[in-house]
Amino acid sequence: MQHFASDNYAPVHPEVMAAIVAVNDGAAVSYGDDPVSARLQDRAAEVFGASARIFPVLNGTGANVISLMAAAPRWGGVIASDCAHIHTDENGAPERVGGLKLLAVPNVAGRIGPDAVDRWTGDLGDVHRAQPAVLSLTQVTELGTVYSVTDLKLLADTAHAAGLRVHIDGSRLANAAATLGVGLREITTDVGADIVSLGAAKNGGMLGEAVVVLSDGVGDAPSDLSEAVPYLRKATMQLASKTRFVSAQLLALLGEAGTPVSGAGEGAPLWLRNAAHSNTMAARLRAGLEAAGLTGPDPAGPAEQTGLRFAYPTEANVVFATLPRAAADRVRAHARFYDWAPGETPDRVEVRWMCAWDTTEADVDEFVAVVAAAL
Template sequence: MQHFASDNYAPVHPEVMAAIAAANDGAAVSYGGDPVSARLQDRATEVFGERARIFPVLNGTGANVISLMASAPRWGAVIASDVAHIHTDENGAPERVGSLKVLAVPSVAGRIGPDAVDRYAGDIGNVQRAQPAVLSLTQVTELGTVYSVADLKLLADAAHACGLRVHVDGSRLANAAAALGVGLREITTDVGVDVVSLGAAKNGGMLGEAVVVLTDDTARSGDPAGLAGAVPYLRKATMQLASKTRFVSAQLLALLGEPGTPTSGTSSSGTVAADGAPLWLRNAAHSNSMAARLRSGIETAGLLEPGAGVRVTYPTEANVVFATLPRAAADRAREHARFYDWAPGESGDRVEVRWMCAWDTTDSDVDDFVRAIAAAL
């Protein structure tokens, strides 16, 4: 089935499937006490830094909820953008399960700035208000844009200055790193992020993500357990601890690479090396390039010309293209490949759509789809 609906539609990458099969060799200690999970921990310190602690979980919503619960007291609140997944698409899980109020702030093309912290800093210490405790950022944002390294540092510094922790919803963190031409550490640990929800399923995994604690913040927070001490208990209490954790760990290890292998394969120009790049980077760079090809194909075909019918609504910075077009044309194009409506268009007869590319999207998939859009128009 050809699709531009979601990178969740993509199959499991063969290297990930092979890693799962390799982990299925005899008995192993349950709940993460197995050799595969031990190697994953070793690899996490190589990729994210020596203080990093990685905790495999079952899905992205679980990773977000655990990360936020570990980062905030019961009376705490989470500052996030108005389009953040934790605010719009997780059925209120941080609030229902984590008892944490989400404080949504307006975004520009999905991104927020340090003024998002300033907006609620005055509430700190006011018993009448939910207490801001965490700044949550989505990288790549829900609108396909990417925070720069410099912007992430400014945001983390602003949050820490007010005593807030910093969480990154990294369901597409790999795509952001590939787009910026940096490693995973450069957009997390090195800019001051405290905890990451690390995505896998959208980048070639089967199921399972991870909570990655990046800092030993016991001194700053005054909590003797700190984030790394809290996550194991929260993972169990929120039903995110797999008894056969080795099969989740195997997927993450296949994507990150075995201990001792290169942590990135990008040059200073951001290109991916043909050899030596870890799977997370190869997959993400490919899906990003397919979105760039789709965006370029639409333009080359003249579909963005005035009166041609298509208007791209956000920058194409990762693996997704957002655009508006006549609703009837969108429905006709959907006969060729699945994709989702995102929002109303500029008028009642137009609709905004999302065209998402994945690790398995091919050049011919993109080129055929561009022709289908042109025919639909």
């Protein structure tokens, strides 16, 4: 059966698997004091800037919780979109484990603007309210949209002006960079982010992500966040004893020291090749559905809604659409995917179709044909 459910379904990329096998030779110091992790640190400084510090962890929720705990005091709050992963899909971990109040603001196609900061900064100094301490931005957003470099810079500047730190949940950061045609530094360090949850598993990794602490803006000095993360990583059970195997995956994706940090074609780092491919497959999927003439009447109009309707722009590796529930069930017999939200009417449903590094053109074309037949 095909899958368009999640990029987490994809297998480990062969280059990542080879990197794991390559470091599985002999003993190595545990808990990150190994040569592979040292090479990863050197590479992180090349990719994100000289002051960057990278800390491998076990999963994305752990990376987010550690990042937010490092960036906020115990009484702090985290401003985030109301559809952010930390708010909707981590079982309250930032609040349960991190002890931080999430301050949700309405999204527009997944994104939030500078007014999200203004909405909560009036609570600063009020002992009765959680104190806004961090602005958390999801890149790519939960709805598959991408913040521009300009938007990220404006959001970070607004947050910093109010005394807040900036966290980027980058579980699909690679896809955003591929969409924007920039390197990872241009949408993290250079826009003013303080700390990043760097995804790997959704982009060809086996397991493990990373917390990346960036500059605090004072010369090349590392942020004080880098002093907190090691202790938080251990306290939250995210420190792997055999860290070299997580580091090897991240290093395979980012590339060894001295190799290009961005680029195009076969010379590009693996993170970019994988992300660009999955983005291209999603664009092909949307284009194929559009070309098949499957879209129905305007949802704002009175006509009966019988066709396919796109819910959001396709800016990364995912397509959101609404269609009749009966048709969605017919498609589900051929490919696994998730229902995302109710549709425009009770007999319709919004679905998410996700592409991954291993999605092929044949997969996409076959899926388009299945959707067409179901409708």
